[in-house]
Amino acid sequence: MTKSSWPLYEVFVRGKRGLNHVHVGSLHAPDDEMALRNARDLYTRRNEGVSIWVVKAEAITASSPDEKDPFFAPSGDKVYRHPTFYAIPEDVPHL
Amino acid sequence: MDNAYDGLTDAGEEKHWAFGTGFTAALAGVDRAIPDADRDSLTAYCLMLGDDALIYSQRLAEWCSRAPELEEDVALANIALDLLGQARLLLSRAAEIEGVGRDEDALAYLRDEREFRNVRLAEIDCGPGPGGDFGTTIARLLIFSTWRLAVFQRLVTSADPVLAAVAAKGIKELAYHRDHAAQWVLRLAGGTEYSRERIVAGLDRVWAFTEELFATHRVEAALPGIAVDPASARAEFDQVIDTVLNAAGLDRPQVKQVAALAGQAGRDGVHTAAMGFLLAELQHIARSMPGARW
Numbered sequence: 016m017t018k019s020s021w022p023l024y025e026v027f028v029r030g031k032r033g034l035n036h037v038h039v040g041s042l043h044a045p046d047d048e049m050a051l052r053n054a055r056d057l058y059t060r061r062n063e064g065v066s067i068w069v070v071k072a073e074a075i076t077a078s079s080p081d082e083k084d085p086f087f088a089p090s091g092d093k094v095y096r097h098p099t100f101y102a103i104p105e106d107v108p109h110l
Numbered sequence: 111m112d113n114a115y116d117g118l119t120d121a122g123e124e125k126h127w128a129f130g131t132g133f134t135a136a137l138a139g140v141d142r143a144i145p146d147a148d149r150d151s152l153t154a155y156c157l158m159l160g161d162d163a164l165i166y167s168q169r170l171a172e173w174c175s176r177a178p179e180l181e182e183d184v185a186l187a188n189i190a191l192d193l194l195g196q197a198r199l200l201l202s203r204a205a206e207i208e209g210v211g212r213d214e215d216a217l218a219y220l221r222d223e224r225e226f227r228n229v230r231l232a233e234i235d236c237g238p239g240p241g242g243d244f245g246t247t248i249a250r251l252l253i254f255s256t257w258r259l260a261v262f263q264r265l266v267t268s269a270d271p272v273l274a275a276v277a278a279k280g281i282k283e284l285a286y287h288r289d290h291a292a293q294w295v296l297r298l299a300g301g302t303e304y305s306r307e308r309i310v311a312g313l314d315r316v317w318a319f320t321e322e323l324f325a326t327h328r329v330e331a332a333l334p335g336i337a338v339d340p341a342s343a344r345a346e347f348d349q350v351i352d353t354v355l356n357a358a359g360l361d362r363p364q365v366k367q368v369a370a371l372a373g374q375a376g377r378d379g380v381h382t383a384a385m386g387f388l389l390a391e392l393q394h395i396a397r398s399m400p401g402a403r404w
Contacts (some may be wrong), residue, residue, distance in 0.1 A: 016326060031132060043181060048293065050296070053184075053185065056184050056185040060184075060188060
């Protein structure tokens with residue numbers, strides 16, 4: 016097994032009070048199970064996490080910086096898509 | 111969430127750290143009363159368990175920056191740090207029971223080879239370098255963590271509240287160490303012909319030190335209800351090792367055991383040639399600059 020044969024994985028960790036998994040970095044591993052363990056060793060050493068996702072980087076389809084304007088600019092002036100035009104009850108969390 | 115690390119923080123007062131809070135002290139709130147037992151034996155028992163962890167931790171630390179992959183480098187260092195943490199708690203307890211004013215540092219840095227009570231499996235050189243390789247290192251990790259986990263699972267009911275608490279904490283750590291080793295045994299055995307050769311050779315090498323792990327020492331026999339008789343952990347050890355070896359398609363090693371010297375081995379302070387070199391590296395700064403702080 017040569018080093019170059021280890022695929023790249025992206026790591027997502029959910030914090031103790033976090034609601035969702037957030038991307039924290041990447042690593043190399045020989046397979047999915049070892050990727051999970053490597054993620055535990057590399058990214059939760061300081062008591063950060065309660066749940067880990069790993070996914071092969073090649074499985075991620077990402078938007079390109081070249082497409083930034085057509086992708087994201089059109090939503091820039093549509094403030095009405097935020098629920099800012101009615102009162103939000105105080106006891107509704109995580110809007 | 112703008113910053114990934116925001117999601118990793120405990121919401122709370124600890125704003126100082128970017129992420130990763132909510133730590134707790136290892137033995138917070140544990141009763142430190144010393145049970146009614148022979149003090150010398152109890153001190154010696156804490157040293158046995160503490161020295162196993164300290165010496166093996168030093169061996170694992172030798173892989174820092176030398177593991178086959180960065181990820182494995184960190185994994186082995188994490189395991190070493192878990193064991194160093196166990197060693198600190200146990201040597202501190204030994205010092206407390208001994209009661210002659212030595213502390214954990216004095217016990218770690220200022221004892222001579224004959225006073226160390228670790229099993230010889232912990233001290234042998236399994237690499238990196240000419241003393242071994244990654245296969246041997248993984249083989250030792252499997253044997254050591256399977257054995258120590260089985261012992262600690264029995265230590266949680268110890269009449270010494272500190273030993274029981276150290277065991278309860280250590281079980282979670284050792285379960286991970288054992289899993290890490292088992293994962294690698296499966297992959298090395300099922301990888302290439304060469305990787306399989308290396309893990310088989312590694313298991314043969316370290317297997318020669320297994321009998322010593324289960325020999326009941328007089329110190330353990332003198333502390334019923336406090337110490338664990340390692341012989342009682344043998345069946346579980348065998349079952350776990352057989353499960354891993356079966357899954358990996360490997361046979362249990364058939365090798366001659368490394369003999370004790372006149373009935374004495376690591377637990378009595380009788381060590382292999384490797385121990386002196388290990389201690390020299392572990393102790394030389396503390397000894398050449400007494401009282402140094404940094």
